[in-house]
Amino acid sequence: MRVLVILLVLAALFWAVTLWRAARHEARAEAAFPPTGQFLEIDGTRVHAVVSGSGPDVVLIHGSSGSTRDMTFRLAPALADRFRVIALDRPGLGYTDRIGQGGASIAQQADLLRRAAQELGAERPIVLGHSYGGAVALAWAVNHPDALSALVPVASPSHPWDTPLDPLYRVTSSAPGSAVVIPMLTAYVPDSYVESTLASVFDPQDVPEGYAAHFGPGLSLRRTAMRANARQRANLLAEIEALHGRYGDIAVPTEIVHGTADTTVGLSIHSQPLLAAVPGAVLTRLEGIGHMAHQVEPDAVAAAVDRAAARAGLR
Template sequence: MPLAIKITLGILVGLAVLWAYTQHRARLHEARAEAAFPPQGQFVQVGDHRVHALTMGDGPDVVLIHGASGNLRDMTHSLAPRLADRYRVTVFDRPGLGYTDRINQTGATIRQQAELLSDAARQLGIENPVVLGHSYGGAVALAWAVHRPDHIAALVPLSAPAKPWDSPLSTYYKVLSHPVAGPLVIPFLTAFVRDARVEREVASIFDPNTVPQGYISHVGAPLTLRRQSLRANAVQRANLLSEITALQDDYDRFQIPLEIVHGTADTTVGLTIHAEPLARQVPQANLTRLPGVGHMPQHVAEDRVVAAIDRAAARAGLHPTP
């Protein structure tokens, strides 16, 4: 056998062994993450898709939708339990994240996600909710209000993208959302990136504010490193700009109360790019600016977020439990 062929075969065998080892390590990492952060709620079957939902409290319905790279634990750290004193609060994992099934392999649109969560909510007996969405979840909430207007009482976009932006997609999301590069790179991230690195990245989202005590140990950041979650999150993020661009003209149809909440120090989703133009477009919108607050108001300005939900409920004619 010629030397060149022997070398080529050796390289191929080595790559195959590396790939098998990487997939093995990835499966072990995923198993550890799911054992450490198991599902907190119940599963609702909507067609072919299983949706993970957690409900607590009693009163008018409030639905909370988490942002990119997250899961419902972001909302259960403090906000959902506090609201449960006066509301029936339901928190969902978005498709492909947490424990909700992916809708498809090409990146579930914000409309598809909104319709899936709306259908799951109806199965839980939720007919007239106040819907709060944070960050990417705010875009899903906007799509809910546009495409399911008969199934929402009021809308609270929190640090939410609402208008087109000029900044390019990051290299990270370009690679992970790529049809070839993504599936090749993602298993190596799952296998070899340490949980501590992900936790540091989560903490950086709070800048310039501090991370609440106990948040990192509660939120289940290692769940984000699972292969399915990395891929689903990346493709969703890559598609978001075009989806927001297509959605924005439909805001003129809103008839429900809007309580927009946004930090002035948010460098992830800019106040002047998103919240302020949305408030100008929708006459019944009320914009609450949070001075010095970054991208995570539900944790660092919780009182103001709760007050916005209370205003939204009151404007919609809902009456929280005293």
């Protein structure tokens, strides 16, 4: 009995230290990478928006584990001389509040971000989404066809796939994983580990100099962000299965951009079928480019926005 009591005391002490370390890690990350934009209140949900430039409105939606910092590194500056660029943190990530406990579906995220854009006066923006953010952009186009003028999915998942969910997300999206594993990851995984994983995300290109320092890896390791991201990733396949049959209803100019060397979101599985599904869509294949096209070829992605604007009569 005494041994059991000692073990329980040690476990309690370990858990108290873990929670303290997690909170300290989060505080350091938020101090080092504070919000750089403004906050909007949408039915009680705080949405973080970074606005730059002037001209026709373009909304930028980041991918998994990201924030507005991903979009403001190279792409927003490449557009801000001729567009008003609105970069938005998705729910639970960056500095936008989480919606509920389920991670928020792509439809819920699209609705929230649409209303945030409208709060900023962007009634019918061009909507660009990268990776998971591209799925949110597709949900925006399908569910709110009168609330955008053009669509630019970049390396976006769009159609069902047959590869299993990453083991990390299988664990962290579960109730025990969310309660136990995520706090331990926040407490004990250093920011340098996130920085090291960027190489695989950018492969076969190198991570641009200064990207990690701008991106803020510690923001992705916060407990709220990890829980939201895990549930979003776990739910995405089912949501895509429900959405992809409706792409034929998209009537706005659509400029798809995808790297031919993308092994994270396959071109042949996603953007090629999307090209066939959306009336009048155009696909730009970036030869030899991996998943992070908006970082390694920002001018090519910006050119797609220019074409979308011209097709929508905004140029």
